[in-house]
Amino acid sequence: MTVETPDVLVVGAGPAGLAAADAARKVGARVALLDAAEDAGGQYWRHLPAQRPAAHERVLHHGWDRFTALRGQEMLTNAQVWLAERHDDRPPTLHVLVGPADGRDRVRRTFAPKALVLATGAYERTLPFPGWDLPGVFTAGAAQALAKSERIAVGRRVLVAGAGPFLLPVASSLVRTGAEVVGVLEANGWPRLGRGWSRRPAELLATRHKAGELAGYVRDLARHRIPYRAATAVVAAHGAERVSSVTVARLDPQWAPIPGTSRDVSVDAVCVSHGFVPRVELAVSAGCGLDAYGAVVTDHDGRTTVPGVYAAGEVTGIGGADLALAEGVVAGLAAAGATASDAQRRSRSENQRFAARLEAAHGIRPGWVGWLGDDTTVCRCEEVTAGDLRAGAAATGSRGLRSLKLSTRAGLGVCQGRVCGRTVEELLHRHTGGLLDPGRTEQRPLAAFVRLGELAAAEEQEHQ
């Protein structure tokens, strides 16, 4: 088998990966840049496909000029990394399948880079509530993806709910895709939001691009008369075959619903996001250390705890596209054996303080478990309920996450616990009085779903 040996291999062509590959190339490194999608941009700069190019794509985007400057790089698209093979003395070898998503005849390629940059991004965390598995309940990211790359609005009358500033661009995209947004609900109350966002305003000036982006979304809410409600959440969705209404309730500062405050709102779709989970499969396979939030630990040059492996962007902690770009430049340079300038390092640390504000103002609070009923689905794949988890913990007396997952089936379905993993861990942690092996959800031997038949066929081709 041919093994490709670039100086720098970058996985992920969103803001961080594009910036890393560009920076490494500019100092002369031979770079390979991979992404599982058909085009560059990641989730942040998702856009209409080449078959349907838009004249005014920037209407849905921030930093579009930066993207157009970065997107022309040579890259390998439709490239799914499925295995990181660890070595003691050098960065891991990555095994890649190239071809249509989930196909069976993809081309197998193998990379043994001198340095590896992981820029695999993040996906949303959506907390469960009764009815959250009804069609018409989407993650906020699904609404954003369908608006940006399909020009489809997820509903006609849509409520956006959860926590964090990401709810705002989703509402803006929805109205620009023809939906009526009946409200944006933020779980955190004004006191916490105020403490998180107004402290040390000089730091915000340093990230004024980000501040301007937020101001633009707030103007959109005002122009379309979309109410923004703090300390409020969707606590249930109702409908037979699809969502027809949701129950909305006021929350206390710990996110527990306040009795007597609930009311029903008629909608045909609801978009929910409570935060983000770093996409760490490859980093974990490579042996990289994680922090308490499950993000990859890096130093000021983007080095992980594994020599020759760097990380940048949301996989190192949730901080938005500006931070991802700044981290990408620094990590790309370091991976190529160069050093970032003081200004490049400063940009990175200023944007990191913005990320700390996000967690302070919007991080998940434990009272959300008050939304659950015993029959509320927690694991969507295996259809394990909150009651099943409680009963499983009580019946076995086990405090082991691994054994409780095996006995309840929670997190063992086709998504491999990507959607429910943290939720299952938190619930079992309460029921058992403390898990003995927390964090195991992130450990997946294969980084992506692969067909054994496809791998066998590829082996045969190589031996012929």
Next chain:
Amino acid sequence: METHRDPVRPGETSPITIIVDGAPVRGLDGQTVAGVLMGAGRLAWRTTRNGRPRGVFCGIGVCHDCLVAVNGLPDVRACQRRAADGDSISTEEQA
């Protein structure tokens, strides 16, 4: 949304037709299988073991709620697979 009112001003693209459980469904070149289905007004197409309807949830290939069979191959994420003219989609074959 309707192209002539779309602020993004998408360019012209060719129509495609895919066959979903035996019936033709029209879409646009460049759409994903999920995009074609949702563009045709379908919100759910898979049924879980417990009989619950499912369609797109995460939209970015993570949750696997939207699985379909494409040209006889099961377990393809509809939100990730680009639809090709003439593709035969089955929502009934489950792994």
